[in-house]
Every structure is written in structure tokens, then in C-alpha cells.
Amino acid sequence: MHDSRTHGEAYRTPKRGGLLVLAALAGLAAAPTLLAADTITFTDPETRASADVTAPTTLSKAFRHVANTLRPSVVQIISIDHPPYANRGGEAPRAGGNRIPEQFRDLLPPNRPAPPSNERGGPDRMGQGTGVIASTDGLVVTNNHVIAGADEVKVVLHDGREAVGTVIGADPATDLAVLRIEASDLVAANFGDSDESQVGDWVIALGSPFGLSQTVTAGIVSAIGREGVGLARFENYIQTDAAINPGNSGGPLSNIHGQVVGINTAISSANGGNDGIGFAIPSRMVGRIVNDLVDDGTVQRGWLGVNIQPLDPELAATFGHDARTGVLVAGVVEGTPAADAGLRPGDIILDIDGRQTDTPAGLARRIADFAPDTEVTIEFLRDGDALSRVARLGTRPGEGVRPAATTPAANAGPRLGLELAPLDDASREEASLTTRDGLFVRGVQADGPAAAAGIEPGDAILQVDGTSVDSIQSFRSAMEAAGEGTRVRLLVERAGMTRFVVVRTGD
Structure with a gap:
């Protein structure tokens, strides 16, 4: 389709000026005796036009x-x-x-x-x-x-x-x-x-x-x-x-x-x-x-152990903060470096080791840039007071283990257009999931059956047709049992809320 559009543009009817030029050229071609033998010559590099082309x-x-x-x-x-x-x-x-x-x-x-x-x-x-x-x-x-x-x-x-x-x-x-x-x-x-x-x-x-x-x-x-x-x-x-x-x-x-x-x-x-x-x-x-x-x-990354969210002016004002700088701590995971350092929900983290952090993604990336066991200084606000704490970072859960060379679950049995992974602590924290069992949805094919049913990355698949699934193999088995060209019922959790979803499987 791209080539045809390009060709269509190339052969569009020329304007009148273009026709006049072509006609003039045709006239010259018909009268070669009027042209000098060396009509076209090549300028020597040493004698090029004097225009400034140095830059x-x-x-x-x-x-x-x-x-x-x-x-x-x-x-x-x-x-x-x-x-x-x-x-x-x-x-x-x-x-x-x-x-x-x-x-x-x-x-x-x-x-x-x-x-x-x-x-x-x-x-x-x-x-x-x-x-x-x-x-x-x-x-x-x-x-x-x-x-x-x-x-x-x-x-x-x-x-x-x-x-x-x-x-x-x-x-x-x-x-x-x-x-x-x-x-x-x-x-x-x-x-x-x-x-x-x-x-x-x-x-x-x-x-x-x-x-x-x-x-x-x-x-x-x-x-x-x-x-x-x-x-x-x-x-x-x-x-x-x-x-x-x-x-x-x-x-x-x-x-x-x-x-x-x-x-x-x-x-x-x-x-x-x-x-x-x-x-x-x-x-x-x-x-x-x-x-x-x-x-x-x-890859091993540092981990702090906090749930965080962005600040808008209205939310910041409720904490006595008159700017949009910083990231709000919404929760602290028990037994983590953040808890050990004394961070609390409601704290507003301003910078990590001297580098300002204004978005949740930026803060998470900043922490992940450090190796586990690194000590970092955290500057934050609490009830309007500026405080500082030192935290010794842990290892981000679910990392530091070489990934197994397995075929994605979406490639086994009827295809739903899902990329699934075992559910770990990092995934639960990232997606605010409460379930301890199930499979984490890492990706969804844009035009696949799962996307059509409203499943999104960050969801957790808990059941397939009433059968609990907590591994890639159990998902494959449940999908194979569902057969091809049929509907399958999934129990899905999103951010702590569960619901049933019916998906028509592909072949």
C-alpha cells in the first residue's frame, strides 16, 4: 500500500510550469545543432562556487x-x-x-x-x-x-x-x-x-x-x-x-x-x-x-520496599506541601529496607542520594540503579518537616535468578494472546495485587482474544474454567482441556478486585 501511494504521488499530473519546461527540453532535443558540444561540464573541486559551505x-x-x-x-x-x-x-x-x-x-x-x-x-x-x-x-x-x-x-x-x-x-x-x-x-x-x-x-x-x-x-x-x-x-x-x-x-x-x-x-x-x-x-x-x-x-537491582504514587497539587496540599516535587509514599512493606529506615505512609520522598525524584517511575528507576546492600540517603518531608534517613537496599524480589528458557504460555494450546509469568512479590507490589497464587500478565497482544475481553498487563489469572492455575504448566493443561474454538472462563484480579471474564479462544 505504501508503494502504491508513493507511485501515485510520483505520477500526479504536473502543473503548467512543469509542462512548459518539458516542452522546452523537447524543443532542444529536436534541434541538437543549437547546443554546444560540452553543454554539461563538471566543476573542478578547486573552483567551486564561492558560497560559504564550510559549515x-x-x-x-x-x-x-x-x-x-x-x-x-x-x-x-x-x-x-x-x-x-x-x-x-x-x-x-x-x-x-x-x-x-x-x-x-x-x-x-x-x-x-x-x-x-x-x-x-x-x-x-x-x-x-x-x-x-x-x-x-x-x-x-x-x-x-x-x-x-x-x-x-x-x-x-x-x-x-x-x-x-x-x-x-x-x-x-x-x-x-x-x-x-x-x-x-x-x-x-x-x-x-x-x-x-x-x-x-x-x-x-x-x-x-x-x-x-x-x-x-x-x-x-x-x-x-x-x-x-x-x-x-x-x-x-x-x-x-x-x-x-x-x-x-x-x-x-x-x-x-x-x-x-x-x-x-x-x-x-x-x-x-x-x-x-x-x-x-x-x-x-x-x-x-x-x-x-x-x-x-x-541483573540484580536495589529494592526499597515502598508503594508509591504521584503527587498532584490538591493531594500535596493535604500534606502541607505546596509544590508538585517529590513522590508520595502510599505504603511501606513490612520487614523491608524502607521499614527499617523508618519511612511511613504519607512521607514525601524528594531525592535519593542527592538526585531529585519527582515521579514514581523515576524513583523506582533510581533505586534500581543501585546494587543490593548499597546504603542510600533519602531526603523526604513528613508533616511539613524535612527529614533524612539512610537505608541499606535489599534485592528486588524475583530478580537475581537466571530466567528459564521456556516457551510463553500463550504458545501452548488455544492462543489467547497473553504473555504470562509466575506471580512473585515484585509483580504483586508493582500491580497492587493481593493474591498469593496465580499467573502474572506481563503482556497482551493488541488484537488477541484476551485484549478483546478487557484483560490488561498487570492483571493476575487465578482460574481457568474453575481450575486454579499457579504455574505455566497448569495453565497449559487447563487451556488444552478447554479445547479449540470454545469459550473459556477466567478468574482475573486487577489491583485487589477479582472478576470473571469470558474469552473466546483462538485456534
Whole structure:
């Protein structure tokens, strides 16, 4: 559809001025004797027009330098899913794409026709993305959603060589993953400090949009510190208008010096293409997560143990606070670092270790940036009085354990379009759930049966047709018993309230 619209625009009837020009050219063609032999000549670089082009030429050379520096470090990643897999009508998968809100399209290319069937009884399904070489011994950084659910990962280097990618570790909470490849003469990218990036800085995006490898585009930093986008648990994105499209996911965003300051992750788009709003994970976060993953395949984050909510002026006034700065403590979990430090409901946290925190997401990310057992100073208000406490952070519940390589529950039995995970303390706290049993809804396919029934990320599935489910296997068994093409009744909890939901299963 895009090509047809483009062609339609290209062949639109020209205006009168255009017709006159074409007619004049036709007249010249009919009378070649009127033209000099050397009508078109090429100006020598030394005698170019005297217009001042020093600044644009310098910028062009800077872009060339970035491209020449980084392109050897940029790879194309092909994720391969062997059958059995969830049915998508014969289309190739967009690995992890269903977990991204519709308005924030992931940067994997649109579904391509599936390759021919193989001996497993069906075709392999493939998705594409980008990665950046982080070390000469073969470590490659990309997005988790590029490789999530893949049975096989293929990495194509800038010179056309191919290598098998082994997943070292993945962190869905930030949408980052690390692969290792075995290859010689690898060129590692240099990473810069994203904290030095400012709005208005030039940035360059490299990747494989629509499978077109080694594509380079440029733009500026449109905003920094973007959160609340809904792509991952911990968000602190660099926003850019550099042209990035499906296939750029996992590729580098560079500053003008050729240093990687971000990993491209998603775009906000009405039609799946570039609308000038792209998001990249800042290199500061990338370095912290990648170093942890390389160490043992897991990420351990600090944990305070508070339930928090944003402040609006009316709510702040009830606590004697006349500004919107700070984050309100709505609850303190017993036996946690927050409780040990003496925090109470009604406290307004202003900063953590000298850095201001004005949103719940920012506070949670700030705490998660610290390693467990780190002591942090918390500045807060209580009944209008400024107080300070030191807390020794714990380990965020449910983390520090290497995730098992299991197939999502949505891929077993009738497909509901759900991504489920065992319910742990961190999930309960995050979603304000009261149940001790059940499965946590981590993602919902936008056009799936579960979404149509009103199920949302953060819900908990307690029962399937009256059968309690507290593991992926018990969910699979209950869904298989329900059969295909039938309705299934789910008992769902959302923020402490339970209700029954009827979902028509897919085939």
C-alpha cells in the first residue's frame, strides 16, 4: 500500500510550469545543432562556487566519520523460531512485538512471508533486528524483544560473514539482551556517556530498517529522560527525530563523535513507519545492565520496599506541601529496607542520594540503579518537616535468578494472546495485587482474544474454567482441556478486585 501511494504521488499530473519546461527540453532535443558540444561540464573541486559551505561540509565530514567508524560494529540479527509455535496465519514473527503498545511500534520489520516448510512439519519463522558489537571477543548488545522466544539466532556482520548468536543474558525490564558470537577481526564500538547528551545535539542512527543493512540516518536529540512510554518496567529514553524504522531495533544511536549513546528500541508511529519520534535506551543504563548480564546472566537491582504514587497539587496540599516535587509514599512493606529506615505512609520522598525524584517511575528507576546492600540517603518531608534517613537496599524480589528458557504460555494450546509469568512479590507490589497464587500478565497482544475481553498487563489469572492455575504448566493443561474454538472462563484480579471474564479462544 505504501508503494502504491508513493507511485501515485510520483505520477500526479504536473502543473503548467512543469509542462512548459518539458516542452522546452523537447524543443532542444529536436534541434541538437543549437547546443554546444560540452553543454554539461563538471566543476573542478578547486573552483567551486564561492558560497560559504564550510559549515555544512564540516558537518558532512563528521557524519562520514561516524558512519565509517561505527558501521563495522553494527550487525544484522535474524531470530528464527522453529515449529511448534503460535499460529499467526503463516506470517513470520515479530519477536516480542506484541508486548509493545500499538502506538509505540517496535523496530522489527513488518511480517515477511514464511519460508518453505521443513522436516518439523511447518516453516521456520523469522524476525529481524540490529545489534552492536561491544567487545572484540564477540559480545553483541541488542534488544530483548529482538531475540525473545527465538530457537536460533543468526548474526550477519558488516562484511557479510554469518555467525551463530548465543544468548548470554536478557533483561525484559529494560528490553536489553547480550549475545556472544565466535568470529575473528571484530571491531567493537566505543560507548559515550549519555548523561552528556543534551536536547539539540546531533545524533546518528545505524541499523537494518526493513532489512536494508548498514543504513545510516541523522537527526537531533528531541528530549531526554522520557518515561511512562509503556515499553519496559524501567524507562529513561532518549527521544530523537533521526529516521529509524522497523529493523533498527537494537541498533546504536551515536553522537557526532562516533560514540554510542543509546540503543534504538521503538518508534511512535501511526502507520508503522518513521514519524520522527524514536526512543533509545541511554548508554548509562545499557552499560549497567550489560555488565551485569555478562557477569552471570542476571541483573540484580536495589529494592526499597515502598508503594508509591504521584503527587498532584490538591493531594500535596493535604500534606502541607505546596509544590508538585517529590513522590508520595502510599505504603511501606513490612520487614523491608524502607521499614527499617523508618519511612511511613504519607512521607514525601524528594531525592535519593542527592538526585531529585519527582515521579514514581523515576524513583523506582533510581533505586534500581543501585546494587543490593548499597546504603542510600533519602531526603523526604513528613508533616511539613524535612527529614533524612539512610537505608541499606535489599534485592528486588524475583530478580537475581537466571530466567528459564521456556516457551510463553500463550504458545501452548488455544492462543489467547497473553504473555504470562509466575506471580512473585515484585509483580504483586508493582500491580497492587493481593493474591498469593496465580499467573502474572506481563503482556497482551493488541488484537488477541484476551485484549478483546478487557484483560490488561498487570492483571493476575487465578482460574481457568474453575481450575486454579499457579504455574505455566497448569495453565497449559487447563487451556488444552478447554479445547479449540470454545469459550473459556477466567478468574482475573486487577489491583485487589477479582472478576470473571469470558474469552473466546483462538485456534
